Amino acid sequence: xxxxxxxxxxxxxxxxxxxxxxxxxxxxxxxxxxxxxxxxxxxxxxxxxxxxxxxxxxxxxxxxxxxxxxxxxxxxxxxxxxxxxxxxxxxxxxxxxxx
Numbered sequence: 001x002x003x004x005x006x007x008x009x010x011x012x013x014x015x016x017x018x019x020x021x022x023x024x025x026x027x028x029x030x031x032x033x034x035x036x037x038x039x040x041x042x043x044x045x046x047x048x049x050x051x052x053x054x055x056x057x058x059x060x061x062x063x064x065x066x067x068x069x070x071x072x073x074x075x076x077x078x079x080x081x082x083x084x085x086x087x088x089x090x091x092x093x094x095x096x097x098x099x
Contacts, residue, residue, distance in 0.1 A: 030065040037067075045075040 032049035
């Protein structure tokens with residue numbers, strides 16, 4: 001089971017023996033649906049995401065919503081978090097209804 005983590009502005013995050021103030025400035029939630037970039041170079045992982053917009057009569061667009069750059073250690077932590085969340089989401093609560 002994955003522990004839910006919700007971070008809100010004005011709170012603190014414990015890092016080692018320090019408390020870091022969490023600041024959120026105009027960060028809108030987005031729903032990415034396509035990768036624009038996914039590569040690694042020199043120990044860094046580059047991921048760019050876009051949300052697709054398809055409007056009748058107009059050219060489809062991919063709006064860039066995030067450009068992430070992270071070291072391999074953080075990329076592994078992100079992978080582990082996503083794996084846990086996905087496994088939890090795909091595991092039926094009633095084992096008799098397993099896929």
